[in-house]
Structures are given as C-alpha cells and as structure tokens.
Amino acid sequence: MRGFDIAKTLAGDDHSGIFLHSTVWDILQNKRIAVKDMLNHKNFYVEAQALIVATGAVPFMPTFENDDVPGVYTAAVVQKMMNAEFTLLGKNILTVGAGNIGYLTSYQLMQAGAKVKAILEAMPHEGGFPVQANRIRRLGIPIYTSHMLLKAIPNLDRTGITGAVVCECENFKPIPGTEKVIDGIDVINICTGLIPDNQLLTKGQYTFGKRCAGVGDAVRIGEGTTAVLRGKQAAYEIAQELGVRFNYNDYLQISKEYIDSQQHPIRIKEESPRPTPERQAQRPFVRLDCLYGFACNPCSFACPQKAITKSSTSVTPEIDYEKCTGCMQCVSHCPGLAIFGYDTRKQNLFLPVEYEVEVGAEVWLVMITGRNKAKVSLRKY
Numbered sequence: 001m002r003g004f005d006i007a008k009t010l011a012g013d014d015h016s017g018i019f020l021h022s023t024v025w026d027i028l029q030n031k032r033i034a035v036k037d038m039l040n041h042k043n044f045y046v047e048a049q050a051l052i053v054a055t056g057a058v059p060f061m062p063t064f065e066n067d068d069v070p071g072v073y074t075a076a077v078v079q080k081m082m083n084a085e086f087t088l089l090g091k092n093i094l095t096v097g098a099g100n101i102g103y104l105t106s107y108q109l110m111q112a113g114a115k116v117k118a119i120l121e122a123m124p125h126e127g128g129f130p131v132q133a134n135r136i137r138r139l140g141i142p143i144y145t146s147h148m149l150l151k152a153i154p155n156l157d158r159t160g161i162t163g164a165v166v167c168e169c170e171n172f173k174p175i176p177g178t179e180k181v182i183d184g185i186d187v188i189n190i191c192t193g194l195i196p197d198n199q200l201l202t203k204g205q206y207t208f209g210k211r212c213a214g215v216g217d218a219v220r221i222g223e224g225t226t227a228v229l230r231g232k233q234a235a236y237e238i239a240q241e242l243g244v245r246f247n248y249n250d251y252l253q254i255s256k257e258y259i260d261s262q263q264h265p266i267r268i269k270e271e272s273p274r275p276t277p278e279r280q281a282q283r284p285f286v287r288l289d290c291l292y293g294f295a296c297n298p299c300s301f302a303c304p305q306k307a308i309t310k311s312s313t314s315v316t317p318e319i320d321y322e323k324c325t326g327c328m329q330c331v332s333h334c335p336g337l338a339i340f341g342y343d344t345r346k347q348n349l350f351l352p353v354e355y356e357v358e359v360g361a362e363v364w365l366v367m368i369t370g371r372n373k374a375k376v377s378l379r380k381y
Contacts, residue, residue: 021038022036022037022038023035024200026203027051027200027203027208028045031208032047032048033046033047048208049211049242050208050212050213050238050241050242051207051213052213052214052215052234052235052238053198053200053201053204053212053213054215054216054218054231055197055200055218056197056217057195057196057197057218058076058194059074059076059194059195060192060193060194061190062096062149062192064149065150065152066153069152069158069160070158070159070160071089071090071152071154071161071186071187072152072161072190073189073190074189074190075097075102075189075190077089078105078109078187078189079105082108082109083108088109088112088113088114090114090185090186090187091114091186092114092184092185092186092187093109093186093189094116094117094149094182094188094189095116095118095120095188095189096149096191096192097192098120098121098128098133099121099127100127100128100132100223101191101193102119102128102189103128103132103133105189105191106136106141107136107139110141114187116139116141117185118144118182119141119142119144120149120166121143121144121145121146122146123145123146124145124146129265129292129294129296129336130265130291131290131292131336131338134336134338135337135338138337144166146168146170147166147167147168147169148166148167148169148172149188150164150174150179151164151165153165153181153183161187161188162183162184162186163181163182163183163184164182164185165179165180165181166182167179193221194217194221195221196217196221197217197218198214198218198219200218201214201218201219214234216231222261222262222295223295223296225261225295225296225297225313226258226262226295229254229257229258229295230258232254232258233254233258236250236251237251260312260313261294261314262295263313263314264294266292266314267292268292269316270291272290272291273288273318274287275321279321279322280342280344281345283325283326283343283345284325284326284328284348284350285326285341285342286319286324286326286328286339286341286350287340287342288308288317288319288338288339289338289339290316290317290339292316293315293316294313294314295314296313296335297310297317298333299317299330299333299339300317301333302330302332303324303327303329303330304327305323305324305325305327306323307319307320307321307323307324307325308324326341331350332352334352
C-alpha cells in the first residue's frame with residue numbers, strides 16, 4: 001500500500017477539516033496559520049491551540065557537470081510522475097545512491113516498464129535495508145559501490161541525456177584514470193539522501209512552544225513505521241499540554257517502540273528458520289528471508305491465523321508453524337518480497353511475482369550467486 005492510499009484509508013468518509021490543494025505559507029503571531037488554496041488561489045487562516053508539523057523532507061542534490069540538463073531528476077520527481085501522473089520520465093535509468101530510496105524507486109521503475117541499467121554508490125558498501133537490496137539483486141540490477149557520478153552526457157540540443165561518466169572513488173573523491181561511460185540512458189535518478197524540511201517546525205515551536213511537535217522526516221529521516229510511531233507519541237504529548245487525560249503507560253509503550261524503530265538494521269539470525277520435516281509433510285508453509293531486525297511488520301498484520309508475530313520493531317518476525325496454515329497471505333503482503341511459500345507434497349513453490357508474467361511461462365530460478373537453479377512453469381495461485 002502506497003502512502004497516498006494509507007492517507008485515504010485513515011481519512012475515512014468524513015473529510016471535514018481536511019484541506020486538499022492547500023499550502024501553509026506562514027505561521028503568524030496569536031497562533032494563526034496562514035494557508036493558500038492553490039486550486040482557487042485564495043488565502044485563508046486557521047486558528048489553532050496546538051500544531052503538529054509533518055512536512056517531510058527535501059532531496060539532497062549533489063553537484064556534477066550538466067546536472068541541470070533535462071533527464072536529471074531527483075527521486076521525488078521520478079516517484080511523483082509515476083505514482084500521481086502515471087508517467088515514466090524515461091525508459092533506461094541510471095540510479096545514483098544505493099540506499100532505501102534508490103532501491104525503492106529502481107524497483108518501482110522496473111515495475112512500470114523501465115530498465116534500470118545500474119545503481120551507483122559512493123560508499124564502499126551498500127546502504128539501506130538488506131531486504132531491499134536483495135529485492136534489487138533478484139531483478140538482476142548491478143550495484144556498483146565506491147563509484148560516483150562525474151558528468152551527465154547531454155544530447156546535441158541539450159534537451160535530454162544519452163549517457164553518464166562515472167568513476168571509482170575513495171572518501172567521496174574521484175580516483176583519476178578510473179573513468180568510464182555508461183551509455184544508452186535517458187534518465188539519471190538521483191537518490192542521494194534527504195534533508196528535513198523543518199522551516200515551519202522551527203517557526204511553529206517559536207509560536208506555539210510545547211504545543212508544537214514535529215513528526216516523521218520533518219524531524220529525522222527514517223522509515224514510515226518510525227513516522228507513524230512518532231505521530232502517536234506526539235499526539236500524547238499534545239494531549240498532555242491540552243490537559244487531556246490518557247493512560248501514561250500507553251505513552252511509554254509507544255515511546256519505546258519509537259526508539260526501537262530508529263535502530264539501524266542488526267542481523268539477528270544466520271539463516272531463515274524452517275519447520276520440522278514432519279510439519280513440512282503435513283501442509284504448506286512459508287519461510288522468511290528476513291534476517292535483520294528493523295521497523296517492518298506487514299506480514300504479522302496479513303496473517304489471518306496470527307502465526308507471525310514481532311515482539312518489537314527491532315527484532316525479526318517469528319513463525320508459529322503449528323498455527324500457520326500455508327494460506328500465503330504474507331507472501332503477497334511483504335514489501336521486501338522476502339517471504340516464500342512451499343508445499344513439499346505437490347512440489348510447489350510460491351513466489352512473490354515482481355512484474356506481470358503470463359501463466360504457463362517458463363522461468364529460471366536463479367541463486368543469489370547468479371547460477372541457474374531450476375527451470376519451472378508458472379501457475380496462478
């Protein structure tokens with residue numbers, strides 16, 4: 001589920017008090033919020049007792065030669081055009097930045113029909129969550145670490161790009177003599193990080209004091225789960241300032257989960273757990289290629305038998321194979337495509353199909369090393 005779908009779900013049927021196509025352009029004295037209706041070009045004001053700022057973040061844009069040529073876009077632009085305008089800005093993409101944003105946009109571009117030629121990362125190791133990196137590897141997209149972008153190669157009339165000059169680097173400095181050209185691209189997708197958009201938050205805190213709270217990327221760059229938890233925590237804090245009574249233990253529990261969700265993924269397990277041979281022979285089951293603990297739990301919500309649980313955001317999911325019926329709901333709900341289903345009785349393997357494939361098509365199962373493992377025929381489940 002994408003962010004705007006989540007917003008529609010949370011909003012429900014009653015949209016009173018929700019102002020779409022509106023931008024807050026200032027926070028005035030006496031706690032008035034100045035808003036502009038961008039659709040009707042009218043200004044209006046909202047008086048408030050408290051303020052929560054969730055303005056997100058703005059992209060960090062590195063500088064390189066020809067960085068202003070059409071065809072060079074930040075991930076925010078690429079995602080908006082795909083998700084909101086249903087438009088691909090190009091068909092052959094070079095992504096810069098091997099973090100979660102780089103992985104996510106590259107995956108979405110492949111889903112939309114584009115080809116991602118490569119992902120560049122200046123650091124000597126990949127960033128982001130391993131489960132996201134594994135999803136990219138399964139699509140066969142090469143990830144070049146210790147590489148940086150030097151130049152975008154424009155076409156003759158500078159209305160687009162045809163390639164890029166990249167090189168090896170160390171400590172974010174290019175290594176002379178290692179330059180090479182990646183040609184045949186028409187978009188450079190810049191995914192080099194985000195900066196909190198906290199200008200309104202700073203002014204809000206000055207005007208509202210303790211009755212102003214920031215949440216999500218406006219405070220600290222993180223994952224969606226972290227933003228949701230911080231939002232709940234901020235709601236309790238505002239309620240306390242307004243004199244609203246609540247169970248303080250609930251606030252402490254949310255605060256603990258929020259702190260845990262900010263931890264960098266830590267490897268918890270060496271290999272994916274599996275059921276006993278006796279259980280495997282009884283009915284279908286799933287295995288989770290989720291070895292790192294981080295803030296992600298759609299699988300536990302998707303399981304109708306409550307067989308998948310997480311005790312906190314910093315641990316890996318646990319499966320109770322006695323409760324698991326092999327319904328495969330978690331396979332399709334995992335955002336990292338890290339859950340695989342098995343039915344050893346019928347020799348069936350249930351995979352999260354990453355883009356449209358015809359039923360009956362023959363495909364190869366490829367190991368992480370790149371070696372072909374087996375040739376199979378796809379069936380719809």
